[in-house]
Amino acid sequence: MSAHIKAEKTEDSSRMGRLFIISSPSGGGKTTLCKAVFKHFPDILYSVSYTTRLPRPGEKNGIDYHFISKNEFFRMIESNRWAEWAEVHGNFYGTSVDLINNGLCVGKDILLDIDVQGTVKIIEKYPESITIFIMPPSIETLRMRLESRGEDKKDVIDQRMINAKKEMEQSYLYQHVILNEHLEIATQSLLTLIESCRLGLRV
Ligand code: 5GP
Numbered sequence: 001m002s003a004h005i006k007a008e009k010t011e012d013s014s015r016m017g018r019l020f021i022i023s024s025p026s027g028g029g030k031t032t033l034c035k036a037v038f039k040h041f042p043d044i045l046y047s048v049s050y051t052t053r054l055p056r057p058g059e060k061n062g063i064d065y066h067f068i069s070k071n072e073f074f075r076m077i078e079s080n081r082w083a084e085w086a087e088v089h090g091n092f093y094g095t096s097v098d099l100i101n102n103g104l105c106v107g108k109d110i111l112l113d114i115d116v117q118g119t120v121k122i123i124e125k126y127p128e129s130i131t132i133f134i135m136p137p138s139i140e141t142l143r144m145r146l147e148s149r150g151e152d153k154k155d156v157i158d159q160r161m162i163n164a165k166k167e168m169e170q171s172y173l174y175q176h177v178i179l180n181e182h183l184e185i186a187t188q189s190l191l192t193l194i195e196s197c198r199l200g201l202r203v
Contacts, residue, residue, distance in 0.1 A: 017108040018128065020129070020130050041194065051068070056151055070092065084121035085118070116167050130175060
């Protein structure tokens, strides 16, 4: 089946939506791949995460993340507003439980771009989730990508590399692993996988 064939409109309020979880280490190409997903399936809802980290140049509040203070974040923990939350690279990140539950109830398919810790927590709550790990070709390629991006200082990159190695070792927790060595091939694989799941051909 070709990923170029558009799936039938699957949004249907008589059935629950599906959760697609995509994880990869920083620099794994996840953002580019997620953009391709939204271009191909514009009806999929993106779960915009909340974070206490500062915006990077070009990032927009409410689009890339909801940027909030640590106080707000902890208040939301106390009032059970997270479907999951985690500390990643020294910052806090959380997924809104309201966004997920409201979306699923009206039959929306939702894409989450979260880390491995978050994925484990979401699977506990939503066991039907479809989990996809984007695997970089090697740890060296990842470092090169992060360095050439020029967004982070050396110590931040070093920390991200340690986390990346740990995350890559945990990729066995995911139902699907897509190797992102050649972006076009990885994009095609991801779109085909999502299309198959939406058509009920695989989980
Ligand atoms: P970045 O700061 O580079 O945008 O993201 C760092 C890591 O945090 C990425 O692996 C990303 O997938 C993860 N992340 C982003 N949002 C969430 C979230 O809501 N929950 C969890 N657990 N991880 C998240």
